Each structure stands twice: as C-alpha cells, then as structure tokens.
Amino acid sequence: MKKAVNRLIFTTAIMIGTASIGMSANAALPFFSSDKNEVPSLAPMLEETTPAIVSIAVEGTQVSRQRVPEMFRHFFGGQNEQVQERPFKGLGSGVIIDAKEGYVVTNNHVVDNADEIIVKLTDGREFKAKKLGADEQSDIALLKIEAKNIKAVPLANSDKLRVGDFVVAIGNPFGLSQTVTSGIVSAMGRSGLNIGGYEDFIQTDAAINRGNSGGALVNLRGELVGINTAIFGPNGGNVGIGFAIPSNMMKSLVDQIVEFGEVRRGLLGILGQDVDAGLAEAMNLDVNKGAFVSEVSPDSAAEKGGIESGDIITHINGLEVSSFQELRAKIGTMGAGAEVELTVMRKGKSRKIDVTLGDATGTVVAAREIHPALEGATLTNGKTERGNDGVMISELESRSAAASIGLQEGDVIVGVNRSRVTTVADLSRQMEEVQGVIALNVQRGKTSLYLVIR
Structure with a gap:
C-alpha cells in the first residue's frame, strides 16, 4: 500500500482470549542463565514461548468489483459493475492465546476471504482452523483449532509498556520457518498511518517483514505485549520502524468476539x-x-x-x-x-x-462498504443542525475518494436522488437501488447542497 512518504506493509498479530485469560503463574520466565559462567541469552525464554507462535496458510477467492462507465455497459450486458473472482494463497503468523480452548489470534488481513485456514505448529502438526470472528477496522481475527498438548503465550499489561523496554518479535517472515528478532519500544500511541480504522500502535525497531502478520511481540519474560501489524519502509523492506497493536486493545476486542461472536464497539x-x-x-x-x-x-x-x-x-x-x-x-x-x-x-x-x-454496532460503518466513491469516510447515524435525522460524515481521510467528491467531516447526508435518508441503513439501500448518476443531498451547517457521483 503506497503512501505519500513511504510504504506501509501489513505484517502481524497476537492477542488475548477470554475475559478470564490473564498472566499465568509461570509468567516470569528467565532470560538470563543463573550460572555466572554462561553468556546471557534469550534462549531459555524463547524455548518456552516459541511453541505458541504458529504459521498460518490460507487459500480463498478474492472478489473485485469495478464500476462500468455508462457508455460501455452494453458490452457487459447492461450491468452497472464488473465482478472478477481470483483465487489466492497466503502465509502469515498467529499466536495461541488459550491452550484449553484452542484459541489462535492473527491479523484479519491474513485470513480475510479465506476458504481454508491451516495452522501449523512448531512441532510440525497441522490443523484446520475455524474463524470465530474478526474485526477489519482493528485488523484482528480469532481462530479455533481442535488440538491437545499445545502451549499459550501469557498476556502482559501493555499499558505499562515504556519507551526503551526490550521486546522480541516472533513470526514467519517471507514464508521462512519461525524467526526471532529483537529490539526496543521506540514509541507509544502512534496513529495517523491510515492503515486501519483504529490506530494506537506500539512502534518498535525489532525487524518485522512480510509474513510476520499475526506474529507476537513479547517482552523479555515471554509475555505478549503486542501484535506486529505493519512496517514502514521503502519497497516493503525493514528499516527499523515497525508497528504493533497493544495487547490490551486486542484483549478487549477478542473478549467481545468470544462472548458475542462479533465486536460490539x-x-x-x-x-x-x-x-x-x-x-x-x-x-x-x-x-x-x-x-x-x-x-x-x-x-x-x-x-x-x-x-x-x-x-x-x-x-x-x-x-x-x-x-x-x-x-x-x-x-x-x-x-x-x-x-x-x-x-x-x-x-x-x-x-x-x-x-x-x-x-456503535450497526450505526458506524466505513462508507466504502456502501459505495466506492465514498471510500475514506466513516458514516454514523446523526442529526443536522436543525435536528433532522441523517447520516453524518463522522470521520474523513484527506485525499480520499469521498473527499474528492466534496464531502467534509461533519456533513450530514439527508437524501439520495430526492429520496429521504435518515439512517446508514437507508443510505445503503437507496444507493444500491440507484442506477447511473447519484446526487447526494447534504446538509453542511445551515447550508443545503448536492454532491454528484457519476
């Protein structure tokens, strides 16, 4: 995904299981040998931790939709859009966060649209995984495998993480077998990267590359502190700037998936x-x-x-x-x-x-789910200054498709082609029914205007 300055590549994940999941009694894993004659090493900690980090292989079909210009529609049987299906395969990483239940956490983008998900353990065993739920905007997914004699990673409190703390990234970069890299926490609370709907990243200089998606970021006790989810660098290469989703954020989301089967934001x-x-x-x-x-x-x-x-x-x-x-x-x-x-x-x-x-369930959606021309906007049920119901542009990415048609943050859409719109569901239904040009009736403060989508 190209950005104005550089390139952000998705790469990582991890996380917590149920509300009862917490730090295990054996969480304080040693990273130095007690023998003074031995060289200090992370090996004892990694021997305990790495069995819980898995490789994930997926297969599926990706569906792409492209709007057909009106002048060319007769070539496509009068259809408004062209649909293409392409098979794909992918590799990523994941983390076992509950050994008893067989819960594995990974990034949503690793398993999105996958028809088959295979989880491979470090001992060579392979299991078909079932996706219990996912959240696209925060990029997490929860899987379940039926397996015995497996290990889980204990959870750390990511709110206590500080800049300068040592961390270790574990995953499967470039399709290689499990790889371990180390570094420090470079920054906390990073946002504005435009790679997800909800950004509150841990920044680290531990080497993270393609295929690390879903892998773990752990502290020197072997406790999970984050999900390595993106890298920042030219041509997708590691330059010492990687990003991870904090474990506390992920635990909250996974707890919701476990309880409700979905994220209730x-x-x-x-x-x-x-x-x-x-x-x-x-x-x-x-x-x-x-x-x-x-x-x-x-x-x-x-x-x-x-x-x-x-x-x-x-x-x-x-x-x-x-x-x-x-x-x-x-x-x-x-x-x-x-x-x-x-x-x-x-x-x-x-x-x-x-x-x-x-x-927020059912009221806040990414506008691209309704129409490609609205990509970059977040829609919420809201009201105009006059108190009328409508669909508010609660957030808007600069230089997005939605911004290019003239929408602004705080605008309230109240009509589509002169048909009244009061909720996000109304807007979605009306835009699905329209063929050809779409005119959005927008209330901006006390001003009413129309924005045209061709």
Missing part, C-alpha cells in the same frame, strides 16, 4: 481534533496535547456523562491521551456498555467524568 459520541500549539494559542488552553471536543452528539454517552464542546480530554482510565486519534482507538475498541473514567480540562480546571459507552 463502544461509542462516546463526540467529534474533535488533536490539541496542538496552534489550537492551544487560539483557544487560550492550558495544555498542548490531548483530544479537543468540538461537538457532542445529542443523546450520546458523552452528553449523558456531561462532556461539553470545548472540553479537552487528557486521560482515559488514568492513562494519558496524546491525540484525538488515540482516544478514538481506545474508545472504539472497548465494548458497548463499558464504564470509562475521562479526565477533562474545562476552563483551566481538571475534572473527572464517568461515562458508560453507547453501542
């Missing part, structure tokens, strides 16, 4: 932006980082909890929030109904506010 109900020096000066703020709240949705968890526009959210459950993206990722990967303590700055004073997250 939490919803706070705010719009906002990062706090930077410019905003701090313009608004005469006392802080230079955090999440600035520009708008609070009516009847949302934020409004019920007492969040107001102009507030700056600085902490969530006692942990510092550096940006709006980081807040969004943490909230979005918590389950609906989760109780959250937010620390906010309001008129120079700090206060704590307790909120119970709403349920």
Whole structure:
C-alpha cells in the first residue's frame, strides 16, 4: 500500500482470549542463565514461548468489483459493475492465546476471504482452523483449532509498556520457518498511518517483514505485549520502524468476539481534533496535547456523562491521551456498555467524568462498504443542525475518494436522488437501488447542497 512518504506493509498479530485469560503463574520466565559462567541469552525464554507462535496458510477467492462507465455497459450486458473472482494463497503468523480452548489470534488481513485456514505448529502438526470472528477496522481475527498438548503465550499489561523496554518479535517472515528478532519500544500511541480504522500502535525497531502478520511481540519474560501489524519502509523492506497493536486493545476486542461472536464497539459520541500549539494559542488552553471536543452528539454517552464542546480530554482510565486519534482507538475498541473514567480540562480546571459507552454496532460503518466513491469516510447515524435525522460524515481521510467528491467531516447526508435518508441503513439501500448518476443531498451547517457521483 503506497503512501505519500513511504510504504506501509501489513505484517502481524497476537492477542488475548477470554475475559478470564490473564498472566499465568509461570509468567516470569528467565532470560538470563543463573550460572555466572554462561553468556546471557534469550534462549531459555524463547524455548518456552516459541511453541505458541504458529504459521498460518490460507487459500480463498478474492472478489473485485469495478464500476462500468455508462457508455460501455452494453458490452457487459447492461450491468452497472464488473465482478472478477481470483483465487489466492497466503502465509502469515498467529499466536495461541488459550491452550484449553484452542484459541489462535492473527491479523484479519491474513485470513480475510479465506476458504481454508491451516495452522501449523512448531512441532510440525497441522490443523484446520475455524474463524470465530474478526474485526477489519482493528485488523484482528480469532481462530479455533481442535488440538491437545499445545502451549499459550501469557498476556502482559501493555499499558505499562515504556519507551526503551526490550521486546522480541516472533513470526514467519517471507514464508521462512519461525524467526526471532529483537529490539526496543521506540514509541507509544502512534496513529495517523491510515492503515486501519483504529490506530494506537506500539512502534518498535525489532525487524518485522512480510509474513510476520499475526506474529507476537513479547517482552523479555515471554509475555505478549503486542501484535506486529505493519512496517514502514521503502519497497516493503525493514528499516527499523515497525508497528504493533497493544495487547490490551486486542484483549478487549477478542473478549467481545468470544462472548458475542462479533465486536460490539463502544461509542462516546463526540467529534474533535488533536490539541496542538496552534489550537492551544487560539483557544487560550492550558495544555498542548490531548483530544479537543468540538461537538457532542445529542443523546450520546458523552452528553449523558456531561462532556461539553470545548472540553479537552487528557486521560482515559488514568492513562494519558496524546491525540484525538488515540482516544478514538481506545474508545472504539472497548465494548458497548463499558464504564470509562475521562479526565477533562474545562476552563483551566481538571475534572473527572464517568461515562458508560453507547453501542456503535450497526450505526458506524466505513462508507466504502456502501459505495466506492465514498471510500475514506466513516458514516454514523446523526442529526443536522436543525435536528433532522441523517447520516453524518463522522470521520474523513484527506485525499480520499469521498473527499474528492466534496464531502467534509461533519456533513450530514439527508437524501439520495430526492429520496429521504435518515439512517446508514437507508443510505445503503437507496444507493444500491440507484442506477447511473447519484446526487447526494447534504446538509453542511445551515447550508443545503448536492454532491454528484457519476
């Protein structure tokens, strides 16, 4: 996937199983020999940990859809789009996180659209895996295998991870057998990479390459701290900048899949932006980082909890929030109904506010799922300034297809070709029925306009 500066390649994963999964009694695995005559080595820890890291092979069919220009449709029997099916094979990595249940976590992109998933252990055994659930926006998937005598990786608290901590990446790069690389935590809370809907990455200089997707990032005790999920470098090569999904984020998501069979994403109900020096000066703020709240949705968890526009959210459950993206990722990967303590700055004073997250299931979707021309936008059931129901553009990627047709963050779509639209489901249904040109009726503040999709 090409980006403006460089190239981000998906590569990793891991994670937790059920809510009862925690740190094992044997979690403090040694990484130095007790014999003073021996050279310090990570081998004792790796001998305990690597059996829980697996290789994943997939086969499936990828379906691509391409919109056919109206002038050429007679060549395709009058069809609006051309559908192509292509078989594919792929390799990745995974982590056993519950030996009793046979739970294996990997990246969603490793197993997406796969018809067959084979998990291979380090002892050579192979098992067909069943996908229990997945979440595209956070790029995790939970698999289950029927196997005995297997090992699981204990879970660490990724919130306690610090820049400078030593970490080890384990996976199967380039289709090779299991490979181990080491490094340190280079940064925390990385976002803005545009490789997923929810980004709150651990950055590491441990070498991560193609095929590491789904592999584990562990600390020197052999405890799982993250999911190596992407690399940043020219031509897809490792340059010492890799990214991993924190284990705590993944545990929350996997717990939801185990309980409900799907991710029931939490919803706070705010719009906002990062706090930077410019905003701090313009608004005469006392802080230079955090999440600035520009708008609070009516009847949302934020409004019920007492969040107001102009507030700056600085902490969530006692942990510092550096940006709006980081807040969004943490909230979005918590389950609906989760109780959250937010620390906010309001008129120079700090206060704590307790909120119970709403349920975003079925109300927040990536617009590309509805129409290719809307790719890059996130849609939410919302209201116009006049109080009318519609579909709000809650988030918008710059230079995306949706931005190119003129949509802006905060816009509310209220009609398609003069047919009224009040929910995301309405919008999806109306756009499926339209053939040819689509005219979106958009409310932008107090202004009404039409944006045309050809």
